[in-house]
Amino acid sequence: MKFVDYVKIHVKAGDGGRGCVSFRREKYVPKGGPDGGDGGKGGDVIIKASGELHTLLDHKYQKTYKAKRGQHGKGSNMKGKDGDDLIIKVPVGTVIKDAETEETLADLDEEGKEFIVAKGGKGGLGNAHFATPTNQSPRFAQPGEHGEEKWIILELKLLADVGLIGLPNAGKSTLISVISSARPKIADYPFTTLTPVLGVVKYGDYKSFVVADIPGLIENAHKGAGLGHQFLRHVERTSLLLHLVDVSDYLQSDPIQDFEKIQKELILYNPELIKKPLAIVGTKIDLAFEGKRLIKLKSYCQERGIDFFPVSAVKKEGIDILIEYLAKKLEKK
16 A cells, blocks of 8 residues: 555535524415524534545645535524535654644644644524514525635654654664564665655564664755755654664764764754753674774763664674563653
């Protein structure tokens, strides 16, 4: 299934039904008064979080949603039927924004949570409401109100405990495949992972937590470079960030600069992200033969009080220690 986490749709609530102009016409009632019924209320457009969905794919192709209008009032004081509400299901973690103002309208971060994004119009009053001693036969009624109409943005932010970040080929996909049952595509070229991947990590007999592999972060990701701008929003949900840095001897870059590039992108995207708990993982230590990059990164972390974990996902070195650290860290949240 294709992963879609951002769509723009048009919603239109139902119009209210118009009130009725009617007069009693019954045998033996020569002076029947007005008996026009009210129009029914238009249906609301409701967006509801559902655990059955994991992507906004359905809404990528259907751009317009319209609720039913209310029925018109009838004689004999018969009220028109209210229009049915339209319920649009979205994945848990979907944020609803006004497309014009970009104001956040609701955050559906729990199963079953819902929000009325467009309210149906009220039904018009029938002429029975307008009879007075001086106007006993009103020949007018109210039209129904128009339902609300707007363009909205649906933005999915994954709900995960731990977010894996780092430059392409830092080893995020390999790590999540080792510590969980997730099976992302793994290869030795950039942007192997084209969509966020979620994996459930089990610790002990009963405990577990969710890890998300956030793909495509490179320098200038906040401006749209690479794939990172599409997925940076998913980092905002996580409780803890694991920054993976390749310490193998095959790279010529400075590991500290590699780390600071991505940190800079997080700050430029959302300064609040820098406040999240952070640990650094030095990956591919099985290929760190001389260990110069590993030693340099470890010293950098020690000087700044950053938790550091050297691992080899391929040989599963340091994995148990890392999982235990994450479980205990999340337990305190």
